[in-house]
Amino acid sequence: MCGIVGAIAERNILAILIEGLKRLEYRGYDSAGVAVIDEAGRLERRRRSGKIAELDRTLSEEPLSGRLGIAHTRWATHGAPFERNAHPHFSGNELAVVHNGIIENHVQLREHLQGLGYLFTSDTDTEVIVHLLHHKLERTGDLTAALKEAIGELHGAYGLAVISTRQPDRLLAARSGSPLVIGLGHGENFLASDQLALRQVTDRFIYLEEGDIAEIRRDQVNIWDADGKPVQREAVQYHEGAEAADKGSYRHFMLKEIHEQPVVVQRTLEGRLADNHVLVQAFGPEAAELFAKVRNVQIVACGTSYHAGMVARYWLESLAGIPCQVEVASEFRYRKVVVQPDTLFVTISQSGETADTLAALRSAKALGYLASLTICNVGTSSLVRESDLRLLTQAGPEIGVASTKAFTTQLVALLLLTLALGQARSSLADGVEAALVAELRRLPTRLGEALAMDTTIEKVAEFFADKSHCLFLGRGTQYPVAMEGALKLKEISYIHAEAYPAGELKHGPLALVDADMPVVTVAPNNELLEKLKSNLQEVRARGGELIVFADGEAGIHNGLGTQLVKMPHIHDVLAPILYTVPLQLLSYHVAVLKGTDVDQPRNLAKSVTVE
Ligand code: G6P
Numbered sequence: 001m002c003g004i005v006g007a008i009a010e011r012n013i014l015a016i017l018i019e020g021l022k023r024l025e026y027r028g029y030d031s032a033g034v035a036v037i038d039e040a041g042r043l044e045r046r047r048r049s050g051k052i053a054e055l056d057r058t059l060s061e062e063p064l065s066g067r068l069g070i071a072h073t074r075w076a077t078h079g080a081p082f083e084r085n086a087h088p089h090f091s092g093n094e095l096a097v098v099h100n101g102i103i104e105n106h107v108q109l110r111e112h113l114q115g116l117g118y119l120f121t122s123d124t125d126t127e128v129i130v131h132l133l134h135h136k137l138e139r140t141g142d143l144t145a146a147l148k149e150a151i152g153e154l155h156g157a158y159g160l161a162v163i164s165t166r167q168p169d170r171l172l173a174a175r176s177g178s179p180l181v182i183g184l185g186h187g188e189n190f191l192a193s194d195q196l197a198l199r200q201v202t203d204r205f206i207y208l209e210e211g212d213i214a215e216i217r218r219d220q221v222n223i224w225d226a227d228g229k230p231v232q233r234e235a236v237q238y239h240e241g242a243e244a245a246d247k248g249s250y251r252h253f254m255l256k257e258i259h260e261q262p263v264v265v266q267r268t269l270e271g272r273l274a275d276n277h278v279l280v281q282a283f284g285p286e287a288a289e290l291f292a293k294v295r296n297v298q299i300v301a302c303g304t305s306y307h308a309g310m311v312a313r314y315w316l317e318s319l320a321g322i323p324c325q326v327e328v329a330s331e332f333r334y335r336k337v338v339v340q341p342d343t344l345f346v347t348i349s350q351s352g353e354t355a356d357t358l359a360a361l362r363s364a365k366a367l368g369y370l371a372s373l374t375i376c377n378v379g380t381s382s383l384v385r386e387s388d389l390r391l392l393t394q395a396g397p398e399i400g401v402a403s404t405k406a407f408t409t410q411l412v413a414l415l416l417l418t419l420a421l422g423q424a425r426s427s428l429a430d431g432v433e434a435a436l437v438a439e440l441r442r443l444p445t446r447l448g449e450a451l452a453m454d455t456t457i458e459k460v461a462e463f464f465a466d467k468s469h470c471l472f473l474g475r476g477t478q479y480p481v482a483m484e485g486a487l488k489l490k491e492i493s494y495i496h497a498e499a500y501p502a503g504e505l506k507h508g509p510l511a512l513v514d515a516d517m518p519v520v521t522v523a524p525n526n527e528l529l530e531k532l533k534s535n536l537q538e539v540r541a542r543g544g545e546l547i548v549f550a551d552g553e554a555g556i557h558n559g560l561g562t563q564l565v566k567m568p569h570i571h572d573v574l575a576p577i578l579y580t581v582p583l584q585l586l587s588y589h590v591a592v593l594k595g596t597d598v599d600q601p602r603n604l605a606k607s608v609t610v611e
Contacts (some may be wrong), residue, residue, distance in 0.1 A: 001607070002100040003029065003073040004180065005197050006161040007306040008171045008218050009188030014064055016190070017071035019195035021052050025600070028296035029073035030081035034059075035088035035096040036066030037168045039322045041429060043093055047086035053464050068168055068189075070161045072098035078106070079123030091118070091134035094165040099126040100193055101157035101178040102610050109153065116574075126195070129154065134163065143167045144215050147174060148228065151213070157355065157610065161191055171216040175208040178609055179353055179382060182206040182214060182221055184235055187214045195238060195380075196397060203238045207380050236380070254400035254492070258584050259451055261405050262444040267579075268409045269416075269440055276434035278419040284389045285371065290371055291424030296340040297324040300332045300360045301348035302608070304403035304487065305410060308375075309348050310480035311576045312414035319432060319573070320422030329356035330611075333363050344421075345369040348414070350398055350406035351607035352381020359611070361386060370371045375413045377406050391417065400599045401606045402491045404584050407484060408447070411577045415440070439571040445579075447567040450581040457582055458561055460547055461589030464495065464518060469510060472499040472583075475528040477576040482522060485583030492591040492601050513544040522583070523550040524567070524575040543593045549582050 003024030007013035032055045033047030048054040072087035081105035090097040118131040136146035139532035143164050157177030173191050183190035183198035190198045195205050211226025225231045272282040280288045299309035309326040316324040345364045349357050368381035373389040384390045393409035422428035474482035479501045486497035519539045546562045558564040570578045592599045
């Protein structure tokens, strides 16, 4: 998704801006640009559609240098990914803006500004911001005052960075719905939409709050809150190692992140388990009292995080006896919802900035839920800050657009939530919590065993090299696992993949099955196994090729038309976590064989901060 980087210093900041953009590259984008105020006080920019490497090439042919600048990676929403739509956008060659988010009233503003004589050169919603600001600047003569006035007329979501030749002593920022962070240096300061972009220059950050405006100078930062009052925001020291943004010896971030799962699952468990029970306080000091009141759970999320929520529904109902509904955020936010009494509203998100999930949380606040809780990977994110309770997954930065370690750590966190709710409500069967806590402690080892099957799975992947379609089947908690497997395959290999609960096969998809339609099945040794085996027979009888990931004792055999991958034995409740791993590896190897851009698949973004 779109990225912002800005800098004000006494040195040439161009390399800092470009390095910052590169660090945000993993989020997905389709054009990039940079603008600086050069030594002669002129506003200059370079923009390119395509990769940052293109922009870099242009900069080596037509260099730029300056001590104040802003840069942007754009993921097209309003207007195609052409150079003229790339940011920064200019007004009158003296004002430049980069913008994340969407301005909803851009049509009205455009008409108004055209009426005032402004000429538009792009199809973007962003260009209205820069001309509106210019108009205000003409009137007020002061950039900070102009920004304060202008944002009062913007409807929608924005993270903005602004520079002007009229006041080259400042970099301005405004946040509403799109995250922004100020990086603090010595005699120089920075701005970005994600601290990751600035970690090469600082480890001290100020996170802007909703509605904040910031005036960033070389040696001082002034911030005003949504009511226009000057505020002090605390500077936070960042601790995590910068190595997370490095592929190490792995060919792709995705592969590295798949292999990190034993370690990050271990981290997600740390400090949250006592000898034989889950520490409910891990969810916050008020959690025990609140959880005891919970009678229903509503889960809302998008993409992979939604699949984690679907697994959790099985757990919450079967283990803790709590009715649970799960819905994709983009549907939930626009639906008239009937809220059952004492319902806990749970969001799940890797980034904590997904626009639909955030909007769903905000709309839920007016609907009478008991409380909100987020399972999130980014402690400083909007979802975390705006929820009553939170449990952070400890996956570390996830760079590959296709989510892997974020998913398995979300599942671990959701199982902890299930046990914590069951404990607080005394609704767990005897011995269940102690048994599952013991199994959770063994999970990192089991995950390591699943990862050791990598070469076997790489061989299986060859079968998919010439396929265009694929079915994924599972039953019970393995149905959402099959959905996640299908999502991974389509995201990165561009093979059309669909998931079905295996029992639904005969109600439609069986018509598609033939020798060119591989059917991938996840089959742990549970009470649904015999039923699943009948479903597999239905596929074989139609000449369909089966790829089965099954427990060694499941009684499924390698043979004509069936490729069996034997999985380590695991407790049925934890099976969805373990069985996700081979499906991730399968998609990865198929994508490598197909030669796709594994870490940045076409058309997709890591963190979707627009609707
Ligand atoms: C995008 C990503 C997905 C992710 C989804 C939800 O579509 O490409 O991988 O699952 O957003 O993101 P979140 O950060 O809320 O988990």
